[in-house]
Amino acid sequence: MFATCLAAGLIALPASAEIVVEESGFWAAEVAKKQMDPAPDRIPDTPLIVDLEAKGRTFGKQGGTLRTMVTRSKDVRQMVVYGYARLVGYDENYQLRADILRDYDVEDGRKFTLHLRPGHRWSDGAPFTSEDFRYWWEHVAQNSELSPNGPPEIMRAGDEIGTMTFPDAHTVVVEFPRQNPMFLQSLAQASPPFIYRPAHYLRQFHVDFNTMEEMEEMIDSKRVRGWAPLHNKLDNMYKFDNHELPTLQPWMPASTGGQSRQLFVRNPYFHRVDARGTHLPYIDVVEMHIVGSGLVAAKANAGEADLQARGLDFRDVSILKKGEADGAPYRTYLWANSAASQIAIYPNLNFADPTWRAVIRDPRFRRALSMGIDRRMINRALYFGLGKEGNMTALAASPFFESENLTKWALYDLDTANLMLDEMGLTTRDGSGIRLLPDGRPMEFVIETAGERQEVENALAIITDTWRDLGIKLIMRPLDRDILRNRVFSGVTMAAVWFGWDNGIPQPYTPPNYLAPTDQVFFAWPKWGQYYQTHGQAGEPVDMPDAQRLLALAAEWEAKPDPYDRARVWREMLAIHADQQFGIGILSEAPQPVVVSDRLRNVPEFGKWAWDPGAHFGVHRVDEFYFADEELAQVTE
Template structure:
């Protein structure tokens, strides 16, 4: 376990009793390969020091290996959810949201800035090759610091302000990451749903790197793959998160077994996975995951028909009634209602970096954003779409967070069209068309275009209600559904006026949670994509922050990083949340509407009460999907004597 942790995890040192390593049992799934001599026995496939999971201590059942788990996603790109759900990380959150070593055996932290990562001796990639410090060294020296592969230099996880960390490799099971000052972000970034992979399977990727091949060999591969140069070739094949290259070794519980753009993707158990249960059974329990790609409108119907064993993605609260009816009619599943960890179920983001200078000036006036928020009848939306079960209010920390302040929830978020009209008049937007639509300073009617990903019916239904109430304040809402990728690209390029998405992924922050996502540090916060680009590319793209509230958020985020005082951390968080509530950068509508999770009657160890959250949590990941099992799992082969 961790020997010394920074204040963000635990003060002081902890020492937990280590579980004795049990005798590792052979997997029936891989037994034929073992019998043929094509694969080592299970005892030789797991690390010398595996992660031993005592399920009974967690209140779970020991399971049986076997079976195929069916689930669905709505886009080919979403096969990467297997990396999210699998949630094998260097360090990760446990079910109590405490950071613990996972892929790593241990972590030492000195002065809050020197992180010594201890690998598990004997750990191997999914193809059987050793996983050692050489894989970190390859990434650091030949990917992160290679100008062609990483034109912006090392990624954010290896930076602290303008300073770049160092990475050294004392031996094959030790990696040292050193920052010039304390960095309370580092471990938490490693535990993300979409983690920064600071290692690569060097033995596989070297064949595509110019430093390890002749010019002639590289040119032959470049021609064969029809790419411009070696760098796009390497980048195309090197993505541990996308999970779209079945030849790329992985450390996740399952590895891809499908090729091409199929509508059904298969993932089989990783024979070298590092977790075992206390009886010596290697995880994951489930042998195969079958992921079907279906239209977004079909997920609920197919789930209702019993065509999935574990499903939450693609289901909304509006689907609960039909799912419960199917359950009552004898469909072989249970419908759980998990809490939702997003700061807002639906949030509107006026784009402060919009390319139209007239609209940009209007949207940058906080009075305009406040008026939009005051013009939303959240109670009507809650009753119409969520049977009153959502929590109405703006986007802020949720009630279960120690940083929750009810004043932030209600600020500029109580339906008040009269005050909204006064604010807009005070801005000089007091001229209207005969139909009552206000005019912009250049005389154009205020047609406010909100673009959506077109994936959630609840979003369109909410915007339909908002269309009516905004009409009363003289703003004509125009909804434009788009493909998700098109929407994101339009937002990032500054041609989207406004968009709608979820609120912050982490609606339950602690004072020890890095508040980076409240500052203009990332283009994925749709209110300031250009500011985020500027920060992420170190000024190579985007625009510098030129709004005082945005500058203050940046300063506060930096101040949080530069102190280890928990009292200061809390005060910084409180000020940042107050700035957001006052400025309405993201106009939240409601939060905490339950997330339906459908579970096969045969599936075990799925918590009836859980949290559906992207970060922290990785959706099913923090609940350890590798520990789920089928009650009637049948081995596909018998272990040979």
């Protein structure tokens, strides 16, 4: 089978010469001083030309500063998420389209020919060519010091590693020994595996291109232990924390780290142009403020954000709507949430305590915990009854939704839950009614949280009361997000709370790996995920039959391209999760509030808020948003 895929929203124009590309006012001074090429010479020979009207949007104009907020300095990486410039990306219908690539060919599901855009340049004006892929493949992915575990998952089909060749400056061929249906979708992720690097910039930090003597001064100045840590420190395309690292995103960093106000300015060499010749992005500057997590709603209510969803929860809707009614200059949209669960509890099957580990691994314990949750009370108290109560499973918008999976072991039933715990032999209780573990310790079930969402703490407070009727004492421990993740990954966390699966609307073509123990970030089995990700170099091998079956099913999905077979695999995997309660979902589909400035245009009123696929705002193309009144939108420095 041979197929060619082209980007959506394109006009059939072979070259940028067929439209008149307007100069950006933002860069006009640099162009006048001949410090930068004119706009027609800055874009690729074949740019991605976006027909806004065909997409049901309006053409805009350049200018303005968009204000948004994050709650951690690390979250400047959201600019890579929101910008969503990918080799291949999803459109708003969640169909894959070429983006940075001019197009791509797929042959037999295993050979991918990537066609670059001639004339495409990095944000510093250097050419973007196949040499940037070669640098990554030959000098990063296959360098034992930079990639000690070998090439990453993106270049693997099962246990077999693919190859990457470079026929010419604008062609890259990625070939696998067998079909790899996950390759293109991996490229479209919110946090993508960057299989290219700005070679012209990074060569100066690589030992293959310099002597160690030449690099010693740089190593000392950056206070790192060697050339590899130096390279890694400066090379993170996703972190977006090195303002000198060239990018292909619509905006590029213009601030150094350590500041509470970060600026990102328009990329003068961005590859997208609207059908009227206006170089995208429309917005000149993004101003990202780092604020305390409890201040996002209040600041949004005060009109201090032009586009905001991160840091807002459903509980904030009332104060946002009140501010809107009182004349604050914004609108509050309610977007559909595509996560499989708003709140999910993950008992750690790899917990280091052997006594607790044995209890947690008994499915009757996890089922009892689930049946001891009054989801209806939580829904009414926190979401005005607008959430869908039940397990973490495929949402109603997915063809794999089954009501049985939603409700299995998820109906509030304290009597049955108590019987299950009794059947486990956990019948002895202390004077306060708390059950005792086999070694005599009270059943104090510690759930650690990231401490970022009040709704999580409120839900756990309700669960604390109902679990006490099971003889289980819930102890909630809020932590910093990074500390939480590190504790989970090391096996010292008994249980954690996080969102459910990012993609709650899977289709037959959606890889089901996130349902199998393939990644440590699924908090129920971090050690199994580490073992899979490092090919046995770290973590623990999977030693529970149902989890082993999930791994086998994920491999079967990959080996059988027929949609019927893949749908069958999905249904069995979802049924296993519903039965085993590896992650205990509470409810889903509660709307996500999105604050949008009255002056901001092309933001969909009824969008989807999804991490993957979707990249939150990314799939809705923030580079196409614009201010209706540039003078009002422009923030004076």
